[in-house]
Amino acid sequence: MRQSCPAKINLHLRIAPADGSGFHPLLSWMCTIGLFDTLTIQRSTSGQIVFQCDDPSLPGDSTNLAVRAALAIQREMGEPKPGVELRLEKRIPIGGGLGGGSSDAAHVLLTLNQLWDLHWPIERLAGIAARLGSDVPFFVHGSSSVCTGRGEIVRPTLRPRPRWVVLILPGFATSTPAVYRKFDELRLGDRSSIENEPSWQQWAELSAGPLLSRLINDLETPAFALCPQLATLRANIEQLLGRVVRMSGSGSSLFTLYDSPAEARSAVDKIVDRCSVRVVAVESAPNWE
Numbered sequence: 001m002r003q004s005c006p007a008k009i010n011l012h013l014r015i016a017p018a019d020g021s022g023f024h025p026l027l028s029w030m031c032t033i034g035l036f037d038t039l040t041i042q043r044s045t046s047g048q049i050v051f052q053c054d055d056p057s058l059p060g061d062s063t064n065l066a067v068r069a070a071l072a073i074q075r076e077m078g079e080p081k082p083g084v085e086l087r088l089e090k091r092i093p094i095g096g097g098l099g100g101g102s103s104d105a106a107h108v109l110l111t112l113n114q115l116w117d118l119h120w121p122i123e124r125l126a127g128i129a130a131r132l133g134s135d136v137p138f139f140v141h142g143s144s145s146v147c148t149g150r151g152e153i154v155r156p157t158l159r160p161r162p163r164w165v166v167l168i169l170p171g172f173a174t175s176t177p178a179v180y181r182k183f184d185e186l187r188l189g190d191r192s193s194i195e196n197e198p199s200w201q202q203w204a205e206l207s208a209g210p211l212l213s214r215l216i217n218d219l220e221t222p223a224f225a226l227c228p229q230l231a232t233l234r235a236n237i238e239q240l241l242g243r244v245v246r247m248s249g250s251g252s253s254l255f256t257l258y259d260s261p262a263e264a265r266s267a268v269d270k271i272v273d274r275c276s277v278r279v280v281a282v283e284s285a286p287n288w289e
């Protein structure tokens with residue numbers, strides 16, 4: 001079975017101070033984007049979980065999130081435990097705030113549910129997903145959702161009206177735990193930012209300019225403090241395009257939104273001309289299935 005595993009962006013990301021467990025309650029509107037890893041899943045008679053990837057920097061052992069997803073399903077099954085071969089073509093940058101590893105893991109859960117004829121309800125898969133990582137439940141549910149808690153409470157919502165995302169991939173990673181530690185050190189965040197939700201339906205109807213002016217990412221301040229070159233890149237691109245540019249997740253990817261593909265393509269050309277970064281125009285919440 002072949003699966004396209006999309007990346008995501010956090011259109012809006014509000015973070016509260018850490019709770020007793022050290023995790024940060026959040027409120028995020030996330031949507032998938034048209035940038036994909038490809039996962040091929042094949043039965044294996046060995047009872048083993050075998051993982052191969054065209055990116056040698058990804059571990060193939062039980063520290064890999066896709067492998068952990070398969071192990072988590074296996075653990076909840078009776079005997080005999082079936083084996084599986086997972087092959088991943090990695091196209092979503094690692095450490096880019098685009099949820100690639102989480103998407104791969106979620107698609108392992110969804111595909112094994114079919115391949116192994118488990119017929120587990122989506123809620124059960126989402127429960128396993130939540131134990132794997134904060135972004136994994138989003139990918140179990142789909143293309144545009146508001147996520148709360150640590151990310152495990154997922155409410156599907158209308159997708160954003162702007163259909164085009166210009167994605168800036170700076171070519172270096174930012175570490176999620178380090179960005180959260182900096183957030184704590186700077187004593188950022190307040191509970192009211194996650195408790196007072198906007199009208200998502202109204203936001204989903206806004207065109208690119210008005211929507212961008214409302215979007216916030218509370219992790220930009222700590223990420224930019226840790227990585228000043230990212231702050232400079234963002235400022236330069238905002239000036240070049242005359243448009244709001246946001247960071248996705250804990251970085252390092254940046255994005256802006258457009259209503260038409262022609263505008264998005266022209267923005268890509270401008271950035272490529274002036275900055276040495278990878279830039280692509282991709283669809284927001286694409287229908288890829």
Ligand code: C5P
Nearest residue numbers: 022023024025026133134150176177180
């Ligand atoms: O869940 P995920 O693997 O993305 O989290 C990576 C790290 O980021 C966690 O171990 C934690 O340090 C931090 N984190 C957090 N609060 C969140 C999500 C992540 O403190 N809501």
